[in-house]
Amino acid sequence: MKKLILASRSPRRKELLGLLGYDFDVIVSDVSESVNEDLSPVELVKTLAYQKAIAVFEKHSHDVVLGCDTIVVVDDEILGKPKNQGQAKEMMLKMKNREHQVITGVAILSEEKKIVFSNTSVVHFNDIAEKEIDEYIKTPEPYDKAGGYAIQGWAARYISAIEGNFYTIMGLPLDQVFENLNKLL
Numbered sequence: 001m002k003k004l005i006l007a008s009r010s011p012r013r014k015e016l017l018g019l020l021g022y023d024f025d026v027i028v029s030d031v032s033e034s035v036n037e038d039l040s041p042v043e044l045v046k047t048l049a050y051q052k053a054i055a056v057f058e059k060h061s062h063d064v065v066l067g068c069d070t071i072v073v074v075d076d077e078i079l080g081k082p083k084n085q086g087q088a089k090e091m092m093l094k095m096k097n098r099e100h101q102v103i104t105g106v107a108i109l110s111e112e113k114k115i116v117f118s119n120t121s122v123v124h125f126n127d128i129a130e131k132e133i134d135e136y137i138k139t140p141e142p143y144d145k146a147g148g149y150a151i152q153g154w155a156a157r158y159i160s161a162i163e164g165n166f167y168t169i170m171g172l173p174l175d176q177v178f179e180n181l182n183k184l185l
Contacts, residue, residue: 002110004185007056007067012150016172017066022181024066029055033069033080041073042118045105050116053107064110064184070171072147073101079147088142089133095147096158097127102147102169106177110184117180119173121164123151128158 004024006017014026031051036044053067072079074094082088094100099122108115141155142148149155151162151169167174 002185003060003063004181005056005060005063005065007052007065010068010171012152012170013068013172016167016170016174017177020174020178020181022185027056027060029053029067031055041071041076041078041101041103042105042120044078045069045071045103046107046116046118047105049105049118050107053109057109061111064108064181066177066181067107067109068104068172070102070104070146070168073103074098081144081146082142082148085137088137088148091148092128092133092136092142093130095123095125095149096133097125099124100147104168104171104173106173106180108177108180108184113184115180115184117176119165119168119176121162121166121168123159123169124161124163125158126160132158 004022006024006026007029009028029052033048048069049067053065057065079091082091101120101122103118103120105118141150141153165173
């Protein structure tokens, strides 16, 4: 019997995949998340998701491997994961009082099929006072997250609207993942 393997260290993705009711293992790939500027944001996120999945699939080719990556885009600029308070503040300043895209790429690999897709949602941030940003970046929340925020966390107070799939913003478009996994498991 095939096992489902999540190729991600993200606790949010692990929690979300658990909502779908599958039994699965987590095996983290050590793929670099470096940005290839020759690719569009959509192609980049799909490529990164595939690279993460294939690194695990090569050692578990009789199973089904799910790899993902999420990026935040403002004015065609990809915002990665902030490494320090300065980067986190810079990202929040770029997003305040405007909208940005959150794109999640997904790769689902099995012996029979390789499915790679992306989903894009738009997030609208309110105007955020610099004092609030300074308080926010002192919390642990902005770090290890694309764009430096978690929609399901404290940053929710800055979000005036979303267009698209909430779970894409969290890092795993559940409806599409469920539909595709059901074809393979």
